[in-house]
Amino acid sequence: MKTLIAYSTTLGCTEQCASRLKEDLGPGVDLFRISRRRKINLDLYKTVIIGGSIHEGLIQRSVRKFCETYIDKLLKIEVGLFICCVESGEDEKELLNRAFPDELLSHSLANGYFGGELNFKKMNLLQKIMSRKKARLEEIPEIDFDLILTFAEKLQQPIT
Numbered sequence: 001m002k003t004l005i006a007y008s009t010t011l012g013c014t015e016q017c018a019s020r021l022k023e024d025l026g027p028g029v030d031l032f033r034i035s036r037r038r039k040i041n042l043d044l045y046k047t048v049i050i051g052g053s054i055h056e057g058l059i060q061r062s063v064r065k066f067c068e069t070y071i072d073k074l075l076k077i078e079v080g081l082f083i084c085c086v087e088s089g090e091d092e093k094e095l096l097n098r099a100f101p102d103e104l105l106s107h108s109l110a111n112g113y114f115g116g117e118l119n120f121k122k123m124n125l126l127q128k129i130m131s132r133k134k135a136r137l138e139e140i141p142e143i144d145f146d147l148i149l150t151f152a153e154k155l156q157q158p159i160t
């Protein structure tokens with residue numbers, strides 16, 4: 001049975017991370033961009049990985065809705081969860097905890113944070129204004145590809 005990576009992205013960063021994760025996991029992985037209008041049959045999958053990005057402290061509403069809609073099924077199969085954001089340290093853990101339902105977080109085999117980007121070229125004016133504070137971070141945020149690989153390895157470890 002296959003693995004599904006279901007993700008939402010606002011400016012393309014999470015999509016990039018999802019593609020990289022698919023490569024790291026190897027064959028048998030489908031990508032699915034979450035949209036409130038698209039349904040998916042999770043019966044085809046042994047593992048479902050769900051990811052999204054953080055905007056003003058919250059993950060996309062469509063990701064929260066996806067978790068709510070499929071929660072019964074998700075709690076019966078293997079799950080991985082990840083976020084993209086530019087906060088680091090303790091903040092990223094808190095954002096992850098706020099992004100997904102508690103029961104899914106404790107059921108999940110791997111909970112990951114992959115870093116993020118501030119892609120001003122793709123932002124509209126409002127997004128530029130809203131993310132201005134983040135742009136004052138000491139280091140320029142970037143995707144952490146090593147963390148994506150570690151997450152993939154953790155998911156592939158046999159369950160003991």
Ligand SMILES: Cc1cc2nc3c(=O)[nH]c(=O)nc-3n(C[C@H](O)[C@H](O)[C@H](O)COP(=O)(O)O)c2cc1C
Pocket residue numbers: 008009010011012013014015052053054055056057058084085086087115116117118119123126127128130131134
């Ligand atoms: C309007 C806006 C608000 C954001 N708010 C947060 C935030 O509260 N915390 C954070 O860590 N990152 C925040 N970010 C950074 C995004 O999480 C980061 O740009 C991420 O890589 C976006 O992924 P995406 O392109 O898949 O949507 C914000 C970015 C924008 C544009």
